[in-house]
Amino acid sequence: MGLFTKSVERDDDNRVVPVAYNAPRPLTAAASKISINDKIEIESLKKRRESAKWQEHCWEYYDLIGEIKYAVRLIGSVISRIRIYGAYVTDEDMAPSPISSTEHVDDELKADIKRAVSLLGTGPGGMGGLLSAAAKNLFVAGECYLVQQPARPGSAFSRDTWQIRSVDEVVIEKNGRVDSFKVKRTRDAKKPEDYIQLTPTSFVARIWNMHPRFAEEADSSMRGIIELMDELLLLNKDARATIKSRLNAGILLLPDDLSNISQMDGVTIIEGEELDDEQDDSEDFEEELQAAMLTPISDEGSAAAVVPLIIRGPAEALEKVKHFTTSRAFDSHHSERADKVLDRILASLDLPKELVAGIADSKYANATVVEESLLKDHIEPLILQIVDSLTTVFLKPVLRSFGWSEEEIANIVLWYDPSAITTKPSKAEAADRGFQNQTISAKAWRKANGFSETDAPSELEIAQRMAVQRGMLSEPVTEALLRTLIPTLLERVQQDQQAAAGDVGQVLDQIDGDSIPSPDEILNEEPLAEPTEEMPTDDEGPQGLIEP
Numbered sequence: 001m002g003l004f005t006k007s008v009e010r011d012d013d014n015r016v017v018p019v020a021y022n023a024p025r026p027l028t029a030a031a032s033k034i035s036i037n038d039k040i041e042i043e044s045l046k047k048r049r050e051s052a053k054w055q056e057h058c059w060e061y062y063d064l065i066g067e068i069k070y071a072v073r074l075i076g077s078v079i080s081r082i083r084i085y086g087a088y089v090t091d092e093d094m095a096p097s098p099i100s101s102t103e104h105v106d107d108e109l110k111a112d113i114k115r116a117v118s119l120l121g122t123g124p125g126g127m128g129g130l131l132s133a134a135a136k137n138l139f140v141a142g143e144c145y146l147v148q149q150p151a152r153p154g155s156a157f158s159r160d161t162w163q164i165r166s167v168d169e170v171v172i173e174k175n176g177r178v179d180s181f182k183v184k185r186t187r188d189a190k191k192p193e194d195y196i197q198l199t200p201t202s203f204v205a206r207i208w209n210m211h212p213r214f215a216e217e218a219d220s221s222m223r224g225i226i227e228l229m230d231e232l233l234l235l236n237k238d239a240r241a242t243i244k245s246r247l248n249a250g251i252l253l254l255p256d257d258l259s260n261i262s263q264m265d266g267v268t269i270i271e272g273e274e275l276d277d278e279q280d281d282s283e284d285f286e287e288e289l290q291a292a293m294l295t296p297i298s299d300e301g302s303a304a305a306v307v308p309l310i311i312r313g314p315a316e317a318l319e320k321v322k323h324f325t326t327s328r329a330f331d332s333h334h335s336e337r338a339d340k341v342l343d344r345i346l347a348s349l350d351l352p353k354e355l356v357a358g359i360a361d362s363k364y365a366n367a368t369v370v371e372e373s374l375l376k377d378h379i380e381p382l383i384l385q386i387v388d389s390l391t392t393v394f395l396k397p398v399l400r401s402f403g404w405s406e407e408e409i410a411n412i413v414l415w416y417d418p419s420a421i422t423t424k425p426s427k428a429e430a431a432d433r434g435f436q437n438q439t440i441s442a443k444a445w446r447k448a449n450g451f452s453e454t455d456a457p458s459e460l461e462i463a464q465r466m467a468v469q470r471g472m473l474s475e476p477v478t479e480a481l482l483r484t485l486i487p488t489l490l491e492r493v494q495q496d497q498q499a500a501a502g503d504v505g506q507v508l509d510q511i512d513g514d515s516i517p518s519p520d521e522i523l524n525e526e527p528l529a530e531p532t533e534e535m536p537t538d539d540e541g542p543q544g545l546i547e548p
Contacts (some may be wrong), residue, residue, distance in 0.1 A: 031389035080128035086113035087415035142220030148203035331484035
């Protein structure tokens with residue numbers, strides 16, 4: 001499993017099962033509909049916005065610190081892949097059942113539930129875009145708004161859309177005696193066309209992370225590290241200023257006696273001759289000197305890039321040429337401090353530090369898969385908060401507006417399916433275990449690991465491996481084992497042996513049988529003649545020569 005080892009429950013089809021409906025909520029969901037025409041509620045909203053300046057800082061740090069932005073976008077990408085659906089709670093100790101598969105809801109209510117859920121996907125990016133925006137806002141500022149935006153003529157949205165908006169986008173403008181809600185379209189909205197005017201009947205709901213001390217205030221993991229993020233930016237700016245200061249070439253002191261610069265083929269000659277009265281010696285000297293220094297930068301092929309600059313003048317004047325550097329020494333402690341600050345920031349975010357730092361051994365390719373522990377500890381609490389909030393502030397109010405009673409919608413909720421973002425057990429690893437446990441065939445193992453049947457070992461290779469692995473076996477055991485595992489090879493060897501034996505018999509049959517004496521003939525054969533004088537004995541030398 002890599003970095004994360006916690007497992008989740010899966011069904012028979014190996015899909016991740018969501019938690020039970022009554023599972024503990026690590027993040028307390030808080031959501032409420034805002035009455036646009038209620039002046040008391042509007043004033044309360046204004047005061048709350050004035051006292052929540054920390055949210056603006058968090059968004060600024062999101063834009064300036066790459067690690068923060070990566071973490072936020074990662075959360076948004078993962079959440080966007082989770083499927084949201086209408087569900088019915090039959091047993092609180094179990095996950096709610098999808099509306100399409102339950103028998104406790106009639107068809108008309110099922111249709112209205114699907115219709116209500118589809119409204120959440122009318123904004124940019126559909127349902128995934130809405131979930132991603134909600135997750136990002138809750139992660140950074142701990143608060144967001146679900147807004148029903150009216151259709152805009154000439155835009156891509158020809159009907160009302162339901163979108164998640166940040167706390168900085170929803171503003172209240174006083175037109176005479178009437179307070180109206182508007183949505184910013186740009187960061188520096190000033191002109192009327194930079195806003196989207198909401199109608200008096202527009203739906204606006206606030207969703208936030210409930211602060212444990214003051215329930216009406218929002219909270220997020222970034223709120224506690226504002227000073228650390230500010231310090232990190234200051235350290236980065238100081239390091240940047242130090243690096244930039246090294247670009248300054250310093251101060252060059254030259255006496256007035258050096259003048260009359262002439263250049264030929266990249267060689268600069270400064271002579272101490274007097275110039276015409278109309279010519280400014282110092283200005284010409286400075287211009288020519290700068291040209292000699294800048295020419296190699298603009299023209300790398302110039303001779304001035306390799307030929308030294310020659311200055312001629314009185315010895316007393318040359319001795320007074322001085323160069324002072326203005327660069328600042330780089331403080332290594334700044335870099336160490338910046339690393340420690342960044343480490344504390346990453347440790348404070350509601351994500352594994354190793355994952356954000358990019359050193360985790362996890363499978364993260366475009367947020368397509370998520371380790372199961374990350375799901376249980378970080379993703380699931382956030383998605384539970386979102387579905388609980390949308391159920392309270394959106395689904396049930398919409399169903400009430402459709403004419404359904406509280407009793408009929410009491411067990412109707414929004415729920416989630418995380419199977420699209422969770423890792424599934426590797427088929428290759430499962431095949432290895434199955435092959436070792438002798439529960440699948442070698443053919444199935446090759447298929448699971450991407451091999452074809454042409455990659456299967458030959459019978460001869462199997463026999464060779466057996467000989468190496470098992471060593472010497474008795475002849476009967478070896479023959480029985482070979483007949484079972486590789487009968488074709490054994491049969492072919494036997495056929496070859498029989499063919500060889502037949503060839504020997506054929507050779508023997510070709511020999512004349514009469515030329516081979518029988519045992520009786522050998523016994524009745526006459527004895528050999530005694531040696532004569534013409535026949536040398538063993539003691540004799542060559543024939544006809546007898547030693548005395």
